[in-house]
Amino acid sequence: METDASDPDPSHQRNGFVGVLYGEFSDTLNDRVRYSVSLTESALTIQRISASPGRTKVVFNLTDCVGCRAYRGPDSADVGAYFTAYFYPFKRRWMSAGLTRQRVEQCFRVALVQDPLANLLEAERWAHAIRDASVLQAPRRDGVLYTEVRRPCRVMILVNPHSGRRQALQLFTGHVQGMLTEASIPYTLVITEHQNHARELVRKADLSQWDALVIMSGDGLLFEVINGLMDREDWQEAIQTPLGILPGGSGNALAASIHHYSQSPPAWNEELLLSCGFMLCKGLVSSLDLVSIHLASRQRLFSFLSLAWGFVADVDIESEKYRHVGAIRFLMGTLVRLASLRVYQGRLAFLPVKEAPRFPKGTIKTHHPPSTPQHPSLCSSLRCRLAPSTSPNLCNSTNSNHNTITNHTIPTKRPEAQSDGKIGAPLDSLLPGLDQPVPDSWTVVKEEDFVLVLAIYQSHLAEDLWTVPGAMADDGLIHLFYVTAGISRPALLRLFLAMEKGAHLACGCPHLVYEKVKALRLEPITPHGMITVDGEMVEYGPVQAQVHPGLARLICG
Known part of the structure; x- marks a missing residue:
């Protein structure tokens, strides 16, 4: 009874x-x-x-x-x-x-x-x-303010079937679909057909139909979604739509970062997918910083992950030819690029965080991350003694090939809004015009020969690259790394290997510099090269950026 x-x-x-x-x-x-x-x-x-x-x-x-x-x-x-x-x-x-x-x-x-x-x-x-x-009883991290996705929630899930090893759709049906049924979460599945398809969809969608937008792909598809939301006339309301990520690409940087923020044990591959699916079902939402990026053509982009120039950008783009092998593409691209290491000339300036202690130029600010179990990786068999920063393994999966049918037609709410320099977008009060000198409060780097420059705002640059151990999704910071010329190939490789365990900031390297900044400007002098934003290649030339704390909302744990 x-x-x-x-x-x-x-x-x-x-x-x-x-x-x-x-x-x-x-x-x-x-x-x-x-x-x-x-x-x-x-x-x-x-x-x-x-x-x-x-x-x-x-x-x-x-x-x-x-x-x-x-x-x-x-x-x-x-x-x-x-x-x-x-x-x-x-x-x-x-x-x-x-x-x-x-x-x-x-x-x-x-x-x-x-x-x-x-x-x-x-x-x-x-x-x-x-x-x-x-x-x-959803898992919460101390010191983080959460809201909850409305229950029962209605979710649009955008899947790029060609991301990573072209298995995103199979991963969704095999690992996530059942969890959503168990959690009683109704969803509409949208298969993207081509590059910028997701951006076009969310730019025109009636967002009142959806309580969350979830991306099952690499980081490139989320880049499209965020910029589609910021393209809208009602961007202030639209960007408050909770965003979720399910790893289905090669690098899966944001997914790895969210998992790390949840204070869960390290996970990779399908275990990481299960963790992100679990957090989606629990439906906790916190803030996500976005970074406003201005290009020389006056185009403005919004970034959630990284801005890269030099070695990191080269590996990310040049390794596209190895996409069929999955995350190992970045290791292959790294080895190829190390064989013919390039040096780039340019000017770099940034606005440092006032609270951060100042260090003499040429030294590195050290950080001692907690120990973490070694995870399975082709690089993990190599022992690393040297440990500085930034790594070749780029977290992103681009949306270069989409050839599938869309499962759902998104109703339109209003016509396409102007995307570049539109009135009403968040004001970049820290940035002068690209044709104007930076303010006196900025730091100008004297060295002009770089191997790489990386600005990152999440903890991970890929599933196996713990780039900023102390970062949070809403810490209001751009974590700026740059490596100057003169570093040897073995030393650069050791930096990337050390990053697997987040150990690269625990040791000094005379060629590595790490700064916490609010804004930055990069002006390449070398006539040819690559610049990436969230792993997507953008026009080459002067670029500057400013962080906007907590502008978006992220489903996390």
């Missing part, structure tokens, strides 16, 4: 039980096996009812629960009803000391009376209570 939280059972009172629900249900496969089930605000506790002493008890933290559903069984003659709760707790990896989220479901049969409808109503009561409690 099932009772509620006021159950007078003295054993519960002796144990200090103050619950939400308590009941006794049978096993779905064997009706003779019964369980006592207790639901509190933070946990679901399951104990097999047995005459033997020392009954085993299993406790599931509702922080790990994505949803619960009630339903009738397939047999119409069965008067019972069922409810199943879905959990993704951390468990040991197979043949590894590491932890990763793994799916666990708990299913119970409700047959309190001979009335099928009454049993179904009771199962629904439990499913509703578990869902509500699990939303309140």
Whole structure:
């Protein structure tokens, strides 16, 4: 017989039980096996009812629960009803000391009376209570302000089927689709057909239909979505639409960063996808900084990840030919570019963060990141003694080839807005015109020969490149790295290898400089080269940037 939280059972009172629900249900496969089930605000506790002493008890933290559903069984003659709760707790990896989220479901049969409808109503009561409690118990990081995606939420999921190893759609159906069903999240799947397709869609979409926009691809597709939102006349409202990322590309930098911000154990590949899918189902939203970038042609872009020139940009673009091999493309591109290391001439200036301590020029600000387990990587077998910064492995997946059908037509709200220099976009108060000198408060770098310049605003530059151990998605900072000429090829390679563990800032390197800045300007002098924004190649020439703290919203944990 099932009772509620006021159950007078003295054993519960002796144990200090103050619950939400308590009941006794049978096993779905064997009706003779019964369980006592207790639901509190933070946990679901399951104990097999047995005459033997020392009954085993299993406790599931509702922080790990994505949803619960009630339903009738397939047999119409069965008067019972069922409810199943879905959990993704951390468990040991197979043949590894590491932890990763793994799916666990708990299913119970409700047959309190001979009335099928009454049993179904009771199962629904439990499913509703578990869902509500699990939303309140979403994992939160101390010091971060969160809101929640409206429930039930309506999600548009944009998939680039050609990102990474061209497996994004298969990864979605194989790993994410079921989680969304378990979490009762309705979604519309949109398959992008060509470059800038996503930008065009969100620029014209009626965003009132959607509670979140989720990207299943590499970082390049999110770059399109953000700039499509900022193209709109109602950009201030549009950019507040929560954005989610599911890793389906080669680098997956933002996905790796979000996973890192959640303080979860390190994860890669499908484990990272499972983690991001879990955070999407929990639906917590925090702030995301965007960086406004001005090009020489007066075009203005909005970036969420990075601005790169030199070695990093070269590897990212030149490794496109190896896209079919997945994330290893960056390692291959790095080795090729190291074989013929280039030096670029240019001028660099930046506005340092006032609170940051000043260091003598030519030295590096050191940071001692927490130790992290070594993860599987082709680079991990190499031991690194030297540890400075910025790395060749670019986090991004571009949208260069899209040849698929769109599964859904997005209704339009208003005509296409002007994208370049439109009135009303956030004001870049820190930036002079590109044809004007920088203010006296800026720092001008004397060295003019660079191997690379990298401005990054997330913790990771790729799944296996922990570039800024202390970064947060809304720290209001541009983390600026540059490597000057004179560094040897082995030393540069060691920098990138050390970055796998976030150890590159723990040791000094005379050619590496790291600064926290609010704005910057880069003026290439070398006539030919590549500049990338979020891994997408942009016009080559003078460029400047300013951070806008918390301009967008990000689904994270």
